[in-house]
Amino acid sequence: MDENISRRSFLTKLIxxxxGATGILFAAPVVKYLIPKSSEGGENIFTNADGKPILENEIKEGASFTGLSRSGPTIIIRRGGKLRALSAVCxxxxxxxxxxxxEDVFFCPCHAGxxxxxxxxxxxxPPVPLAAYNVETANDGRILLS
Amino acid sequence: MFKKIIDAIDRRIELLDLFRQNLSEYPVPAGLNIWYSMGAVLLALFCLEIITGILLLMNYVPHAKEAFASVGYISGVVPFGWLIRRVHAIGANMFVFVLFLHMLSVLLMGSYKKPREMTWVVGCVIFGVTLTTCLSGYLLPWSQLSYWATTVATNSPGSIPVVGDWMVQFMRGSDLVSQRTLGRFFAMHVSLIPFTLLLLIGAHVFLMRRTGISTPPWSKTDKTIPFYPHFVVEDLKVIYFFLAILFAFVFFYPQISFPPDALVPADPLNTPEHIKPEWYFLANYQLLKLVPNEFLGIIVQGLAAGLIFFLPFIDRNNERAAWKRPIFGPLAVFGILAYIALIIWGHYS
Structure with a gap:
């Protein structure tokens, strides 16, 4: 009888x-599969939604343009001839x-920040300021952010 | 002929015995009221959501460039596609509404108390999973409304120290709501969550059967009635009442689920004015606006959810009726009124 119990206990542990081992074996690639890939390096060019670069002369004095950069949605305004780039994400x-x-302000339509x-x-x-980026203009007029 | 087949099956697997035990000879208290039919209404709505969901899946394309057009195709071209889509969208709202009513009646009649603590806990998990289902389904049409409501909702955990940003990125599959988010939400909405919900509903019904149905606190009778057909008829009355309301909205006021921003394709570079979540997230939305610190807002919501979840273990008073309890009763009513007030405030703010 005792032998049976110990065999039962052994088999229970074995199962x-x-x-457990099967779970870990399957879980490792699944977790890796689910973790998002980080964005790639390279030039941080300011583009429109289709990925077409926005040229420096397309943003007129006093106007703004919301586009994409490697840092995500970015807004660029031109004041006094100078471009100023900030993250557009509230x-x-x-x-x-x-x-x-x-009003000389950036306004968030969701919660009026x-x-x-x-x-x-x-x-x-909004708890903290918008991230600001340095703006450089390439020879061909493309806007580069850093 | 039909009877012969049934008898032949029954002789082998004793199916009728199971039917008698669980339905026709299963006694339920005679003093039950319409509030006890909310579970049956929820089951009916769940079936409706599954059926309409499967039908929508046949024409929906889970790709950021095609999702909005495919939804338009369902509504405008596929015969009765508009009906299937409206029933699915408005039915989901009704599911949440009836779930609120169900929880409210259990709360006020003290049905969560011993020995039904586990039933309450599983019910709370069902509530949380239901909201996740709604949130994941909301993104799928890839409209301005769905895109920006999802952006705001998935951004909320970002204020949690250390892991917040990682959680946001993990939920979205990328830094922003994108095709990767749509893929994740689609997979969750059509496979992971329905199966989870089905398991949870099974567990909830199982626990209810093991502990028995509670009676209203004022009920004095020990009389019972068979579940089938007596109580089933009572359930059907309430189910058809809610179906009538659902179809009234579907036919006469569908814009309740389809405001103007839901009819414009998502533009990830343009947040529309006055974007608001669905009504069941309005209280959370308004609270986040009122509390100056976002993390504090999440803590407050987490505490409220925790209080509701662990209620049977915190409230050990034997008196079940909320209206006979001088502290719990007013607190519960205040909590419910504050929640409704936040919803209304969020709607008009």
Missing amino acids: GVVF THLGCLVKWVPN KFDVNGANISGP
């Missing part, structure tokens, strides 16, 4: 080990901000 819940030229021209959060729920 547990087999299931730091509150991820909606995209819009440039309101007559406001940022000043430098991206500093000035009212509403």
